[in-house]
Amino acid sequence: MFDNLKDKLGSFRKDAEEAAEENVEEVDEESAETDEPSETADGAGVEETGVNTATGVEAAGTGAELESESAKTPEPDEKPEAVDATTDIGDDDPGFGHKAKSLVTGKFVIEEEELEDSLHELEMALLSSDVEMSVADEILENIREELVGETRTFTTSTGEVVEEALQEAIRDVISVGQFDFDERVAVEDKPVTIVFTGVNGVGKTTSIAKMSRYFEQRGFSAVMANGDTYRAGANEQIQEHADALDTKCISHEQGGDPAAVLYDAVEYAEANDVDVVLGDTAGRLHTDEGLMDQLEKIDRVVGPDLTLFVDEAVAGQDAVNRAREFNDAAEIDGAILTKADADSNGGAAISVAHVTGKPILFLGVGQGYDHLERFDPDEMVERLLESDEE
Numbered sequence: 001m002f003d004n005l006k007d008k009l010g011s012f013r014k015d016a017e018e019a020a021e022e023n024v025e026e027v028d029e030e031s032a033e034t035d036e037p038s039e040t041a042d043g044a045g046v047e048e049t050g051v052n053t054a055t056g057v058e059a060a061g062t063g064a065e066l067e068s069e070s071a072k073t074p075e076p077d078e079k080p081e082a083v084d085a086t087t088d089i090g091d092d093d094p095g096f097g098h099k100a101k102s103l104v105t106g107k108f109v110i111e112e113e114e115l116e117d118s119l120h121e122l123e124m125a126l127l128s129s130d131v132e133m134s135v136a137d138e139i140l141e142n143i144r145e146e147l148v149g150e151t152r153t154f155t156t157s158t159g160e161v162v163e164e165a166l167q168e169a170i171r172d173v174i175s176v177g178q179f180d181f182d183e184r185v186a187v188e189d190k191p192v193t194i195v196f197t198g199v200n201g202v203g204k205t206t207s208i209a210k211m212s213r214y215f216e217q218r219g220f221s222a223v224m225a226n227g228d229t230y231r232a233g234a235n236e237q238i239q240e241h242a243d244a245l246d247t248k249c250i251s252h253e254q255g256g257d258p259a260a261v262l263y264d265a266v267e268y269a270e271a272n273d274v275d276v277v278l279g280d281t282a283g284r285l286h287t288d289e290g291l292m293d294q295l296e297k298i299d300r301v302v303g304p305d306l307t308l309f310v311d312e313a314v315a316g317q318d319a320v321n322r323a324r325e326f327n328d329a330a331e332i333d334g335a336i337l338t339k340a341d342a343d344s345n346g347g348a349a350i351s352v353a354h355v356t357g358k359p360i361l362f363l364g365v366g367q368g369y370d371h372l373e374r375f376d377p378d379e380m381v382e383r384l385l386e387s388d389e390e
């Protein structure tokens with residue numbers, strides 16, 4: 001899953017680490033501690049960074065802030081290790097000598113221009129992985145903020161600094177809007193009505209079946225409702241899943257009113273103490289006004305507790321655009337990205353939450369009923385950055 005993206009992030013990490021390593025600019029700890037304006041090399045570097053990274057308006061302020069932060073950073077408990085490390089390093093090795101000095105001084109600064117090539121490569125890589133342009137920009141901006149001009153204790157290696165920056169930058173864009181889905185369902189009045197929207201063939205019906213299994217495993221009963229009265233064969237398709245899962249399914253004749261089907265399902269749930277109503281809808285495009293009207297009617301008639309947008313991760317940028325359009329047309333509460341198991345790019349997984357402001361809640365990771373994963377931003381970040389551990 002997401003192998004291309006993993007490789008690209010791995011390359012950036014390596015490039016950025018190398019660039020940072022080669023260009024590490026030592027900060028004289030003594031002068032940092034005095035916090036004097038005469039702290040030329042360090043101060044100038046930081047101030048310059050402030051101009052490049054911030055909007056420019058508060059450049060001087062940012063520089064001053066970083067300066068005083070750098071004066072505060074010395075960690076007494078990290079020094080013995082740093083000083084020890086210098087004792088067995090030969091004086092005649094320039095590389096080691098450089099590091100040794102840094103170890104003694106304990107800090108380094110990474111300048112923006114040293115990272116520009118790597119950042120440019122990363123931007124190209126993200127875009128070619130179908131990451132939305134605005135999301136790629138945000139990731140780069142986050143990395144700059146995290147990395148450039150930072151003064152760190154050298155006991156945190158450049159590798160770790162780069163890795164942390166990358167983690168933070170990605171976590172920031174993919175964790176938008178996250179909420180505790182299980183908790184939300186647990187506290188809502190029953191039945192909880194969940195409506196699934198999205199275009200044809202992306203795995204909506206399969207996701208509803210998976211959700212039924214998901215709820216059953218958490219002690220909630222569910223009823224399915226086929227609001228896709230438009231497509232021939234839709235009743236049979238969802239009924240097959242219902243039979244396989246031993247779940248009740250409510251459906252009407254093809255061509256019937258989808259809102260009426262969902263209304264009946266809610267009534268059934270109320271009469272039978274069923275906890276969750278899972279409502280399928282016809283695959284529609286945002287441009288299809290008739291079908292969008294149906295969604296509005298469903299909204300009016302049953303007032304769903306949650307509307308989940310379903311699309312396939314493999315659709316990449318198309319899925320991102322559709323998520324935005326659906327959210328604009330009929331506000332969604334979250335998304336399910338199916339077929340993540342077949343997606344090597346990961347662009348949709350990275351972009352959907354940031355673009356819609358609504359979280360990705362689940363990933364479909366196969367065709368089986370158990371192939372549904374709760375989307376966890378921390379796990380996702382780990383997964384994306386793990387391949388380059390060697």
Ligand SMILES: Nc1nc2c(ncn2[C@@H]2O[C@H](COP(=O)(O)OP(=O)(O)OP(=O)(O)O)[C@@H](O)[C@H]2O)c(=O)[nH]1
Nearest residue numbers: 200201202203204205206283338339364365366367
């Ligand atoms: N590999 C993989 N296949 C999936 C996943 N989710 C769904 N599929 C497959 O995608 C195909 C389409 O799924 P459906 O559930 O029929 O799609 P749909 O959106 O309901 O389609 P319509 O009913 O036409 O709107 C099926 O063959 C599913 O088995 C997934 O997470 N991974």
